[in-house]
Amino acid sequence: QVHLVESGGGLVQAGGSLRLSCAASRPIFSINAMGWYRQAPGKQRELVASITSGGKTNYADSVEGRFTISRDNAKNTVYLQMNSLKPEDSADYYCNALMGLFVYWGQGTQVTVSS
Numbered sequence: 001q002v003h004l005v006e007s008g009g010g011l012v013q014a015g016g017s018l019r020l021s022c023a024a025s026r027p028i029f030s031i032n033a034m035g036w037y038r039q040a041p042g043k044q045r046e047l048v049a050s051i052t053s054g055g056k057t058n059y060a061d062s063v064e065g066r067f068t069i070s071r072d073n074a075k076n077t078v079y080l081q082m083n084s085l086k087p088e089d090s091a092d093y094y095c096n097a098l099m100g101l102f103v104y105w106g107q108g109t110q111v112t113v114s115s
Contacts, residue, residue: 002026002104004095009109012085016113020080022095022106028076029053033098036069036080038091038111048093049080063089085113 003025012018020036028034035050049069050058057069068081078095090113095106 001102002031002097002099004097004104004106006093006095006106006109009093009111011112011114013114014085014087016085017081017083018085018111020082020093020095020109020111022078022080024076024078024097026076027073028071028078028097029073031097031099034071034078035096035098036078037094037096038089039094040088040091043091045094051078082111085111087113087115089113 005023006020008018008020031053033050033052036048037045038048039045048060048063049067051069051071066084071078090111092108092110094108097104
């Protein structure tokens with residue numbers, strides 16, 4: 001199993017930046033893929049960005065060019081750098097990990113972007 005703990009959420013003005021962190025309980029090179037999802041009230045949970053153990057990244061169209069996912073294997077941590085934030089980015093953000101046939105989720109961190 002892998003435990004995931006998110007941090008870095010908060011309140012920010014439109015146009016500002018935040019960096020989210022996801023700390024994993026095991027070396028992330030042993031995890032097939034990790035990603036960030038978000039869920040706003042009344043909406044489906046959606047993929048924001050993902051990164052494989054080989055370093056391949058994928059982004060939602062809505063965040064392409066504004067968000068960057070990265071990893072630090074030494075710290076067992078994945079990051080989501082969020083720039084040029086918009087009010088529509090407001091949501092609970094969740095880290096997830098794919099390992100073998102299993103998917104693991106963190107508890108989430110809230111991001112609120114004010115107009």
